[in-house]
Amino acid sequence: MTRFLAGLLLSAAAFVIVWAFTHSPQWSLIAGIATAALVWFGEFILDDLL
Template sequence: MIRFLFGLLLGAVGAGITWAVTESPGWTAAIGITVAVLIWFAEFILDDLL
């Protein structure tokens, strides 16, 4: 649950920064979702890489 909330928070922060820089809804959504998903699944990704 902590990882989900952390991913949600950092995804929102990433989306906010992207919106401030580009003002593009597509890029904003892509960055926000990508950051959140990478944090949510980081444990599984790192296990496969190591």
């Protein structure tokens, strides 16, 4: 649950930061989804790499 909430908050922060610089909803959405996916699946990715 902690990882879900962290991903949700960080993805929202990424969305806002990208929106502030680009004013592009497409790039903001991509950044938010990518951030959430990396946070949520980061443990599995790191386990495979290490």
